[in-house]
Amino acid sequence: MSDELLKSFQQAYRNLELLPLIQPNDLDRFRVNYGDEVIEELEQLVEDSPNGDGKIIFTGHRGCGKSTLLAEFSRRSQNRYFVVLFSISDTIEMSDVNHINILFAIAVNLMYEAEARRVEIPKSTKDALYKWFASRTKTEEINIEAETSLGFDLLKLISNKLKADAAVRYEIKQEFERKISDLIARINEIAAVIHVATRKDVLVIIDDLDKLELERVNDIYRDNIKALCQPNFRIIYTIPIAVLRDKFLRPLIETETNDQVVVMPVLKLFEQGQSRQVNAKPRLQAKDILCEILQKRIASELIEQQAAENIVLNSGGVLRELVRIANECCRICLRLIRRKPGQAVVIDEQILDEAVNNIRNDFAVPLGKVDYAILQTTYQNFMPDDPKEPEFLDLLHGLYVLEYRNRKNWYDVHPIVVELLREQGLINGS
Structure with missing residues (x-):
């Protein structure tokens, strides 16, 4: 019995990895019908781009399901567009992301996808592009005239260098800092040959830019948003939701993207103030969506129904937090099974209390006096004194504060x- 129970919880634990659903198999197994209105909004902006080169900013709380939704949107768009979806965190060391290596990463990933899908680009054109990549990343040692596997070998080597080699990133930045137009021209050339070969418009989706520290985001967009908007094809960029509260950056981004900003909201479990009422009942639709997510990942015999519903309430409507709490519950149960073989173990209120307490302790570590004061005001008024204050933006970025959307936006403290x-x-x- 304990071996079967152990294996069941191990499977649930694997199902509850804090990773987005990117692979088609994972999407088929775990995705629920959530965010279709956001997909429709993205689809409208992409489809109706006046010049076929619209730039879209996609934002929302960390962990609200953006990456999973972008993967689904990418899958739905494959027949109409040559879609390139990549994570900036898989491509470049996050502490060293800048506008130049973002653009260079677009070029690398365009070519990589063209190779992967066997796009028939003329050999002379392809060789010229590879020589350009090789010279810019000091990889001339590869024989450019080698067999067709060269493309993957070279692009993989370049990707590894972008990720791991700060010297290469520095050289790329030095080369293109004063001639960014040369880099953009090369990106446009790659997109153009792909368009001719596939007869599809190019759509690039860059995920995980929203996970950058706010200071890094500020450096990237404040002076360089024009460069990021220059490629002649559609691009979806992700940004942290806190950026929308920046009095300088928001109007700049809205101006350069023609106000094409799409926000993925947190699932709203309660209307404003209702969660403070005795015996408050959550909104049924939101609760059912979150319960369905748990049901797809945890076998029903491993969790009590009341515990599942309370995991939902403690998540605040954030998908990542839902998975995080359930994941912590599984960790506790796995330890219990090993500690007391043969004893029945199930996720109940006691297990949930321990999991929530562990997560609460993690939340507590960075908080100081100023943070507590902002959280107190936000809890009492559903709004901080100053929503543009850097300390508040950090709390918003770190999920201490959650933003909800009605006709009027409001905030609440994470449950x-x-x-x-x-x-x-x-x-x-109490």
């Missing part, structure tokens, strides 16, 4: 963080 405010004597209630 797990609320208990920290009670412990500090900053709010009343």
Whole structure:
């Protein structure tokens, strides 16, 4: 019995990895019908781009399901477009991302996808592009005249260098800093030969830019948004939701993208203020979606129904937090099974309490006096004193504060963080 139970929880634990659903198999197994309106909004902006080169900014809370939704949107768009979806975190060291290596990464990934799909680009054109890549990344040692596998070999080597070699990233930045137009011209050339060969418009989707530190995002967009918008094809960029509260960056981004900003909202479990009421009932549609996500990942015999519903409530409507809490519950159960072989183990209220307490302790570590004051005000007023204050933006970026959308936006404190405010004597209630 304990071996079967162990294997069941191990499977649930694997199902609850804190990773987006990117692969088609994972999408088929775990995705629920969520975010279709956002997909429709992205589709409209892509389809109706006046010049076929629209730039779209996609944002939302970390962990709200953006990556999974972009993967689904990419899959739905394959027949109409030559879609290139890649994660910036898989391509470049996140602490060293800048506008130049973002553009260079677009070029590399365009060519990589063209190779992967056996796009029939004339050999002379292809060789010229590879020589350009090789010279810019100091990889001339590869024989450019080698067999067709060269493309993958060279692009893989370049990708590895972009990710691991700071010297290569520095050289690329030095070369193109004063002649960014040369890099953009090369990107446009690659997109053009792909378009001719496939008879499809190019659509590039860059994920995980929203996971950058806010200071890094500011450096990238403040002075370089024009360069990022120059390629002659459609691009979807992701940004942290906190950027939309920046009084300088937001209007700049809106201007350069023709106000093509799409926000993926957090699932709203309660209308404003309702969660504070005794015996408050969550919105049924939102609760059912989150419960379905759990059901697809955890076998019903491993979790009590009340515990599942309380995991949903503690998530605040953020998909990542839902998975994170359930993942922590599985970790506790796996330890219990090994500690007490033969004993029945199930995710119940006691297990959930321990998991939530562990996560709450993680939340508590970085908080200081100023943070608690902002959280207290936000809890009481559903709005901070200053939503553009850097400390508030950091709390928003770190999921301490969640943004909800009605006709008017409002904020609330993450349900797990609320208990920290009670412990500090900053709010009343049990």
